[in-house]
Amino acid sequence: MPAYVIVTMAIHDPATYKKYTDRTPPIVKRHGGRFLTRGDEVFTAEGAPFTDRMVILEFPSKAHVDAWRNDPDYVEACQFRYASSTARMIVQESSGNTEDPDPRL
Numbered sequence: 119m120p121a122y123v124i125v126t127m128a129i130h131d132p133a134t135y136k137k138y139t140d141r142t143p144p145i146v147k148r149h150g151g152r153f154l155t156r157g158d159e160v161f162t163a164e165g166a167p168f169t170d171r172m173v174i175l176e177f178p179s180k181a182h183v184d185a186w187r188n189d190p191d192y193v194e195a196c197q198f199r200y201a202s203s204t205a206r207m208i209v210q211e212s213s214g215n216t217e218d219p220d221p222r223l
Contacts, residue, residue, distance in 0.1 A: 127205035136200035141195040149186035
């Protein structure tokens with residue numbers, strides 16, 4: 119089942135953050151992932167205006183996401199992200215349940 123990674127971040131040091139973004143694409147690819155969107159403009163349709171950066175990635179499975187996040191090269195690159203931004207990363211594994219989703223979730 120595919121797994122999706124959604125990351126939102128507020129960047130306070132763009133030069134340092136670029137050191138992170140320069141390193142991540144080959145690491146994502148190595149683990150079977152691909153960027154669906156990476157810092158494109160976000161339009162708020164409802165609710166409070168969204169002003170942060172958003173990245174959405176797709177991986178073949180949650181196991182692939184876990185391998186990517188634990189890759190020593192990615193762990194090293196993350197030091198630049200931690201130093202330059204605050205972020206929230208969520209992972210959702212798709213069950214394909216789009217016809218009759220559980221309304222309690």
